[in-house]
Amino acid sequence: xxxxxxxLGQKMLRLTGVREIMRDIETATAAPSARPWINLSAxxxxxxxxxxxxxxxxxRRLPSAEFGEVIGxxxxxxxxxxFLDTLAAxxxxxxxxxxxxxxxxxxxxxxxxxxxxxxxxAGAMSDGSRRRVLLPMSPEYTGYEGVTLDADTLAxxxxxxxxxxAHTFRYRIxxxxxxxxxxxxxxxxxxxxxxxxxxxxxxxxxxxxGRAAQAQVPLIVDSAYGLPYPALNxxxxxxxxxxxxxxxxxxxxxxxxxxxxxxxxxxEAVIEAALSFLSNMNIHAPRLGQALVxxxxxxxxxxxxxxxxxxxxxxxxxxRLQALLREHLDGLPWRLHSTDGGLFGWLWLExxxxxxxxxxxxxxAAHVFVVPGSFFFVGLRGQWRHARECLRxxxxxxxxxxxxxxxxxxxxxxxxxxxxxxxxxx
Amino acid sequence: xxxxxxxLGQKMLRLTGVREIMRDIETATAAPSARPWINLSAxxxxxxxxxxxxxxxxxRRLPSAEFGEVIGxxxxxxxxxxFLDTLAAxxxxxxxxxxxxxxxxxxxxxxxxxxxxxxxxAGAMSDGSRRRVLLPMSPEYTGYEGVTLDADTLAxxxxxxxxxxAHTFRYRIxxxxxxxxxxxxxxxxxxxxxxxxxxxxxxxxxxxxGRAAQAQVPLIVDSAYGLPYPALNxxxxxxxxxxxxxxxxxxxxxxxxxxxxxxxxxxEAVIEAALSFLSNMNIHAPRLGQALVxxxxxxxxxxxxxxxxxxxxxxxxxxRLQALLREHLDGLPWRLHSTDGGLFGWLWLExxxxxxxxxxxxxxAAHVFVVPGSFFFVGLRGQWRHARECLRxxxxxxxxxxxxxxxxxxxxxxxxxxxxxxxxxx
Numbered sequence: 001x002x003x004x005x006x007x008l009g010q011k012m013l014r015l016t017g018v019r020e021i022m023r024d025i026e027t028a029t030a031a032p033s034a035r036p037w038i039n040l041s042a043x044x045x046x047x048x049x050x051x052x053x054x055x056x057x058x059x060r061r062l063p064s065a066e067f068g069e070v071i072g073x074x075x076x077x078x079x080x081x082x083f084l085d086t087l088a089a090x091x092x093x094x095x096x097x098x099x100x101x102x103x104x105x106x107x108x109x110x111x112x113x114x115x116x117x118x119x120x121x122a123g124a125m126s127d128g129s130r131r132r133v134l135l136p137m138s139p140e141y142t143g144y145e146g147v148t149l150d151a152d153t154l155a156x157x158x159x160x161x162x163x164x165x166a167h168t169f170r171y172r173i174x175x176x177x178x179x180x181x182x183x184x185x186x187x188x189x190x191x192x193x194x195x196x197x198x199x200x201x202x203x204x205x206x207x208x209x210g211r212a213a214q215a216q217v218p219l220i221v222d223s224a225y226g227l228p229y230p231a232l233n234x235x236x237x238x239x240x241x242x243x244x245x246x247x248x249x250x251x252x253x254x255x256x257x258x259x260x261x262x263x264x265x266x267x268e269a270v271i272e273a274a275l276s277f278l279s280n281m282n283i284h285a286p287r288l289g290q291a292l293v294x295x296x297x298x299x300x301x302x303x304x305x306x307x308x309x310x311x312x313x314x315x316x317x318x319x320r321l322q323a324l325l326r327e328h329l330d331g332l333p334w335r336l337h338s339t340d341g342g343l344f345g346w347l348w349l350e351x352x353x354x355x356x357x358x359x360x361x362x363x364x365a366a367h368v369f370v371v372p373g374s375f376f377f378v379g380l381r382g383q384w385r386h387a388r389e390c391l392r393x394x395x396x397x398x399x400x401x402x403x404x405x406x407x408x409x410x411x412x413x414x415x416x417x418x419x420x421x422x423x424x425x426x
Numbered sequence: 427x428x429x430x431x432x433x434l435g436q437k438m439l440r441l442t443g444v445r446e447i448m449r450d451i452e453t454a455t456a457a458p459s460a461r462p463w464i465n466l467s468a469x470x471x472x473x474x475x476x477x478x479x480x481x482x483x484x485x486r487r488l489p490s491a492e493f494g495e496v497i498g499x500x501x502x503x504x505x506x507x508x509f510l511d512t513l514a515a516x517x518x519x520x521x522x523x524x525x526x527x528x529x530x531x532x533x534x535x536x537x538x539x540x541x542x543x544x545x546x547x548a549g550a551m552s553d554g555s556r557r558r559v560l561l562p563m564s565p566e567y568t569g570y571e572g573v574t575l576d577a578d579t580l581a582x583x584x585x586x587x588x589x590x591x592a593h594t595f596r597y598r599i600x601x602x603x604x605x606x607x608x609x610x611x612x613x614x615x616x617x618x619x620x621x622x623x624x625x626x627x628x629x630x631x632x633x634x635x636g637r638a639a640q641a642q643v644p645l646i647v648d649s650a651y652g653l654p655y656p657a658l659n660x661x662x663x664x665x666x667x668x669x670x671x672x673x674x675x676x677x678x679x680x681x682x683x684x685x686x687x688x689x690x691x692x693x694e695a696v697i698e699a700a701l702s703f704l705s706n707m708n709i710h711a712p713r714l715g716q717a718l719v720x721x722x723x724x725x726x727x728x729x730x731x732x733x734x735x736x737x738x739x740x741x742x743x744x745x746r747l748q749a750l751l752r753e754h755l756d757g758l759p760w761r762l763h764s765t766d767g768g769l770f771g772w773l774w775l776e777x778x779x780x781x782x783x784x785x786x787x788x789x790x791a792a793h794v795f796v797v798p799g800s801f802f803f804v805g806l807r808g809q810w811r812h813a814r815e816c817l818r819x820x821x822x823x824x825x826x827x828x829x830x831x832x833x834x835x836x837x838x839x840x841x842x843x844x845x846x847x848x849x850x851x852x
Contacts, residue, residue, distance in 0.1 A: 001695050003644060004611070006557065008575070009546040012703040019705055044500050052494045059493065060486065067485065068478045071715070074470050074683040108534040108686060111709045120435040131432065146706035149434070149575075185430070218429060257500045258713040260534060269427050277438040279445055280572035283537045286712040287684040289497070 008149055018142045018375055021360075025369050033367070038405040041369040042343060042394030044257065046317075050309045051255030054301055058292045070287035077279035078271075079106030079263075083290035086297050091265065094228055097241050105271050107278060108285040110224055110250040110262030114188075115147035116277045117220055117246060117264070121185035122153050131185035132379075133220075136173050136208060139346070139376030139390070141194040141222065154379035155184075161386065167326065169335040169348055171198055175207035180215040187212050190222040192233055192341030195376050195392040197318070199226075199237045199340035206240060213244040218270060224250040225342040229297075231306040233341035234315050243267050251293055253343065254306060259289030314343065317395035320402060321345045328410030332417055345393040346373075348386070354416045355388040362416070368408040370394075434575055444568045444801055447786075451795050459793070464831035467795040468769060468820035470683065472743075476735045477681030480728070484721045485714075496713035503705035504697075505532030505689075509716035512723050517691065520654055523667050531697050533704060534711040536650055536676040536688030540614075541573035542703045543646055543672060543690070547611035548579050557611035558805075559646075562599050562634060565772070565802030565816070567620040567648065580805035581610075587812065593752065595761040595774055597624055601633035606641040613638050616648040618659055618767030621802050621818040623744070625652075625663045625766035632666060639670045644696060650676040651768040655723075657732040659767035660741050669693050677719055679769065680732060685715030740769065743821035746828060747771045754836030758843055771819040772799075774812070780842045781814040788842070794834040796820075 005013065015023060021041060029037045070080060078084065084101035091097050107113040122131045133144070138156035145154055157178065159171035180187070187208060192199045200208070205221070212219035225232040227239050230253040241247050247265040262285075264274060278284070296302035318339040325334060325347070337346040352359070356372035363370055373390025380387070397405060431439065441449060447467060455463045496506060504510065510527035517523050533539040548557045559570070564582035571580055583604065585597035606613070613634060618625045626634070631647070638645035651658040653665050656679040667673050673691040688711075690700060704710070722728035744765040751760060751773070763772040778785070782798035789796055799816025806813070823831060 001699055002693075003547060003642065003696070004551065004557070005546055005699065006549040006611070007552045008549060009699060009703070010552060012546070012706055013699055015702055015705060047494070047498060052490070052498055055497055056490055056493045059497075064478070064482055067482045068473070069684075071481055071485075071684045072473060072478055072681050074678070108538075108712065109709055112534075112707065115707050120431055120438070121429060123432040123434060125430065126433045126436060131430070143706075185432070216429065252500070255498050258495075258497045260708075260710075260712040267428075270429075273427055273431065273435060273439055276441055277435070279441065280438055280569075281538065281541050282686075283535055284686075286534065286686040286715070288714060289712070 011149065011151065015146070018371060019146065021371055021375070028364065035367050038368045038397070038401045038408065040394050040397055040402070040405045040409070041371050042392075042396050044396060045253045045343065046313060046396045048255060048305075048310055048313065050305050054296060054305055055255055055292055058295045062291060066291060070291045075284055075287055077275055077284045079104060079285065080287045080290040080294070083294040086294045087263065090228070090297050095239060095241065099241070099265060102268050103265055103271060105264045105274050105278065106285045106290060107262040107264070108282055109252070109260040110222070110248055111143060111147065112282065113248055113262040113264055114144055114222070116274050116281075117186070118144065118147055118153065118188070119149055120273055120277060121218065123149050129183070131183055133186050133188050134180060134184045135188055135379055136175070136178055137171065137189050137193060137198075137200070138378070138380045139195055139373065139387075140378060141190050142375050142378055144188060145378045156377070156379040158380060158384060163335065167335050168338055170338050171196060173200070173204065175204055175211050178208075178211055180211060180217070184215065184217055186218050186220055188220040188222065190224065191237070192225045194225070194342060195344050195371070195373070196337045196346045197339040197342045197344055198337060199233055199235050202238050202240070209240060209242055209245050218244055218246050218266070220246045220248060222248050224248070225253055229302055229306055230254040231311050232314050232343065234311075234318065235340045237341070241265060246270060251289065254302060254310070256289050256293070259292070260286055261289045261293065314395055317402065318345065320399065321393060321395060321406065324403060324406040325410070328407055329413060332414065334413070343395055345395060347391045347393055349389050349391070349413060352389050352413070352416055353419050356391060359391065359412065359416060362412045363409055366408045366412050368405045370409060437576065441572070444797055445572065447797055447801070454790065461793050464794045464823070464827045464834065466820045466823055466828070466831045466835070467797050468818075468822050470822060471679045471769065472739060472822045474681060474731075474736055474739065476731050480722060480731055481681055481718055484718045488717060492717060496717045501710050501713050503701055503710045505530060505711065506713045506716035506720070509720040512720045513689065516654065516723050521665060521667065525667070525691060528694050529691055529697060531690045531700050531704065532711045532716060533688040533690070534708055535678070535686035536648070536674055537569060537573065538708065539674055539688040539690055540570055540648070542700050542707075543612070544570065544573055544579065544614070545575055546699055546703060547644065549575050555609070557609055559612050559614050560606060560610045561614055561805055562601070562604055563597065563615050563619060563624075563626070564804070564806045565621055565799065565813075566804060567616050568801050568804055570614060571804045581807075582803070582805040584806060584810060589761065593761050594764055596764050597622060599626070599630065601630055601637050604634075604637055606637060606643065610641065610643055612644050612646055614646040614648065616650065617663070618651045620651070620768060621770050621797070621799070622763045622772045623765040623768045623770055624763060625659055625661050628664050628666070635666060635668055635671050644670055644672050644692070646672045646674060648674050650674070651679055655728055655732055656680040657737050658740050658769065660737070660744065661766045663767070667691060672696060677715065680728060680736070682715050682719070685718070686712055687715045687719065740821055743828065744771065746825060747819060747821065747832065750829060750832040751836070754833055755839060758840065760839070769821055771821060773817045773819055775815050775817070775839060778815050778839070778842055779845045782817060785817065785838065785842060788838045789835055792834045792838050794831045796835060
């Protein structure tokens with residue numbers, strides 16, 4: 001770079017782990033290749049024809065006046081009025097909440113929402129101290145690291161690892177054990193989790209909210225895969241809202257990633273602060289997608305497609321992944337995290353003789369992409385061998401790609417287990 | 427606020443001058459009132475039926491496959507491929523530039539683009555020093571202040587004021603006189619200017635770029651009202667691109683404010699840095715608007731509507747404003763900045779006995795809104811009486827509102843001039 005960059009500029013030059021992998025994949029797959037690549041690293045959600053028809057149908061029927069309103073006018077920084085009204089009413093009816101549009105804020109995608117929330121509550125304070133965002137769960141979504149202004153803004157805690165069946169496991173956090181220091185400005189958890197697919201149980205989430213209230217910090221819940229949309233939960237769960245919870249929604253997995261719609265549901269004071277931030281930084285979010293979603297919530301069509309098509313589709317993928325692993329990794333000490341919901345399978349390869357980055361490179365050599373697990377243990381201090389034994393496998397590939405991809409991956413894994421561990425060689 | 431906010435959070439709570447006025451207007455006009463309000467403070471651009479038809483027509487004809495592509499998929503952080511290709515080719519043909527999509531970046535609106543650019547090149551540096559963005563012109567767009575992470579990031583310089591006719595004036599900056607200190611990280615100027623309507627001449631812009639090159643900093647040119655779209659210039663001008671210039675475009679005044687499309691045209695290294703920033707912060711900009719613009723650039727329809735309809739519409743408003751001022755302020759020492767282009771008239775009331783904020787309040791009492799001028803002198807050190815004698819009048823009102831609004835405003839101004847200056851009373 002020919003110009004000196006600010007400290008923030010230099011920080012922002014670094015792509016966080018997963019986005020670095022995305023770039024590696026983009027570069028690799030752009031080159032001509034005789035052997036087709038199989039991408040199990042996610043990126044795009046499944047293309048669901050029912051969702052495409054839903055959104056295009058509504059767009060086609062949008063009256064000229066409303067099209068002109070949402071495309072041709074600046075709007076309120078809070079969001080498009082009919083969308084806010086419809087969403088507030090929908091959430092109140094579903095969950096018995098008592099929210100109004102004053103509890104809502106629409107952002108140009110939920111990544112921007114996390115940029116705003118994390119930087120409102122953490123980073124440099126006016127008195128010279130610093131505050132962090134505490135992730136009660138680790139592994140967690142690496143994109144949170146991408147939106148921090150300084151390295152070291154995220155801290156996380158190591159969960160307990162529970163094994164039940166031969167080939168499943170589950171992380172567990174006990175909110176009572178969580179240490180929320182004076183330097184913590186907010187708690188943040190994804191639910192269903194990325195990358196784990198774990199849905200933290202209702203009771204544990206309520207306990208977390210209680211601990212947040214006690215510590216006088218907000219609990220931010222990233223519900224990008226959760227209820228009510230896109231409803232990629234495969235266990236029962238209940239969204240939580242109270243005065244200390246910021247419930248964050250996305251419509252990307254409901255077929256609108258290109259429209260960029262993130263929503264915060266929160267206490268009015270939190271929304272007001274985030275609204276000013278957004279107003280200064282972005283003016284407001286794009287409006288056309290909001291108009292489409294307002295219609296599809298209002299007439300119930302989004303709910304119907306999510307429940308009857310999208311949810312079952314991912315549930316079938318999760319089962320398929322499990323069956324494939326059982327078939328191809330027979331006899332090896334593999335475990336899949338219980339796939340309570342979301343877009344991913346989270347694979348733990350206990351005592352794997354090579355680390356996850358090496359495994360990534362070897363899988364790439366076999367023309368299959370997965371995401372190395374260690375990237376997801378953001379903010380975790382100390383060494384944890386487990387963090388180098390995991391992989392994230394996306395549920396968004398076609399059945400054929402999932403079958404062939406897991407077959408190739410399993411070959412690489414089996415070969416790795418067959419090696420003498422390096423430690424014993426030395 | 428119940429939670430402690432970060433230093434940045436506290437800074438972002440403050441709305442910059444103009445957005446504070448916008449909120450005041452929103453509050454005032456929301457209350458029931460027997461007397462209609464007239465809003466000459468801008469906000470929304472003119473609604474141009476030809477633009478509405480253009481965009482809705484293209485949206486209606488968008489093939490299902492492309493609609494699915496831009497709504498239902500994540501895309502490249504750089505922008506939507508066909509839009510990048512079309513825009514690069516268009517700019518090359520028009521101006522003889524030699525750019526490729528690698529010189530382009532699409533952001534969710536140009537406000538976000540300025541957030542990225544300003545914070546890449548200014549603010550806290552890794553070595554503990556600080557850098558500023560220098561505005562060669564003052565008055566300048568207040569929104570630049572909204573995107574800074576710290577107060578005091580912007581610095582500006584006082585232009586010369588040239589009067590020619592009885593009721594016109596013009597700011598002039600001499601790039602050779604500009605002092606670009608070691609603490610300057612970038613230069614930034616809007617062209618046509620907000621609020622002045624001034625188009626800095628081609629030769630002066632080239633000299634500015636030369637000074638930027640010499641100082642090894644980028645010159646950022648905000649072309650939200652300029653060429654090639656929306657082409658709200660009323661004097662001849664030529665966009666400038668060279669390796670030290672970041673040319674910033676917006677499609678908001680071409681009828682798409684709700685779609686949020688900002689574009690940077692720059693050196694590949696600058697684009698790469700801004701791309702990483704955007705990727706971490708926003709993933710990418712919304713894509714549907716980009717698809718619409720790609721079509722309208724490709725078939726020439728956007729160019730045609732801008733040149734034959736939108737440009738002439740604002741030109742007629744500018745002439746109307748001047749005629750109204752001549753009629754209603756007859757005999758008073760008023761001057762309008764030469765309206766080279768853009769969305770605004772910039773009125774200087776020489777030796778006005780009251781300041782601009784008082785005038786704003788009195789105009790509000792007469793149910794007409796304008797924007798007080800002093801807000802636009804961001805980053806200017808020292809007192810300058812001129813800064814308190816100016817007002818920004820929007821060209822986006824209906825003719826009837828413009829007529830009645832200027833009539834009311836003139837009444838307030840005339841009454842003010844009739845007062846004994848406070849200084850003489852004391």
